[in-house]
Structures are given as structure tokens and as C-alpha cells.
Amino acid sequence: MKNLAVFASGSGTNFEALAQACADGRLDARIVLMVCDKPGAKVIERAERFGVESFVFSPKSYPSKADFEGEIVQMLRDRQVDLVCLAGYMRIVGSTLLSAFAGRIVNIHPSLLPSFKGAHAVEDAVAYGVKVYGITIHYVDETLDGGKIIAQRAFPYDGNDPDEVHRIGQKIEHELYVETVQKLLNN
DSSP: OEEEEEEESSSOHHHHHHHHHHHTTSSSEEEEEEEESSTTOHHHHHHHHTTOOEEEOOGGGSSOHHHHHHHHHHHHHHTTOSEEEESSOOSOOOHHHHHHTTTOEEEEESSOTTSSOSTTHHHHHHHHTOSEEEEEEEEOOSSTTOSOEEEEEEEEOOSOOHHHHHHHHHHHHHHHHHHHHHHHHHO
């Protein structure tokens, strides 16, 4: 069985989708660590419900990104993590973590990359007036939402409500992330 770490900064619905898939056998893995950079985030409660160990930190309490990433890398190594899944982790991954887990960090993003990178992808797409939205899972590299694409799923939407796009997209995210992580673990 493979070991996963999930990084999140917010509500943790993608964390929960992965944790539930591990619990019910759709994902042949276990989440051994949840990393959160926002003390008080809802994902912490979700991790507790699933009995997943959490490392919650405040980046400002460290002298540098390399310092907190170094601590995270050690925790990942200690738990023999095979794959790191970013799930709404709103922090750019730095070279310390990237070099230690090169090719083993994936991210889920709420647009059809390479279009609409960054934290406001859905809002930017709605403002642009696109008619086909989507979800992308990609490897993480040193560029913002620019790593090699692993999987994508598109959906039509002809409205102008970012919240509705997020709701539709989230259902797809939960399914696609589980499917994609299982494929990665099989390879």
C-alpha cells in the first residue's frame, strides 16, 4: 500500500474525497500526513475525522520558506511518502520540497491549463466569458501551474456565476483526483 501526503489550505473537500476513497478501497493507498499552512482551516477537522495526522504551521513563524519546507521534507521522508497531493494548498512550492520529491508532487487546478493559471482561475475564466471550463491535474514544477499535465476533464457552462462554476467543478475534481491518483500509484 502506498503512502500519500495531502497539502491543503482551506476547507479540504479534495482532502476528504481522497481520504474517503482510501477508506472505502477505491484508492489503494493511505494518507499518512495532512499538511496545512493555515491554522484554523476546516481541513484540519476533516483530517481529525479520518484519523489522519496533521502538521499545521504558520509560515511566518519560520525564518524562510526553505526552513519550513525542510521540516516538511523530513516528515514526508519519516512517513515514507510515495506521492504528495496538493489539494487547495495556496502556497507556491519551493525548491527544497521540489528537489526532494521531484516528479512525486501533483496538484489539482480548477481550469483547463495552460489557460487561467493562479489562485483566481475560475473568476478569471468567467470574466473572460469562456463557455467550456474544466479541471486539470498536473505535476508540480518550479512554474506556477505549469507542470506537465496528467489529466483533464472539461464541462460546459454558459452562465456568469463563479460560485456555480466552483460547485460544478468540485464534483468533477473529487472524482478525477481519485481516479488519477490511483493511476499514478499503479505505474
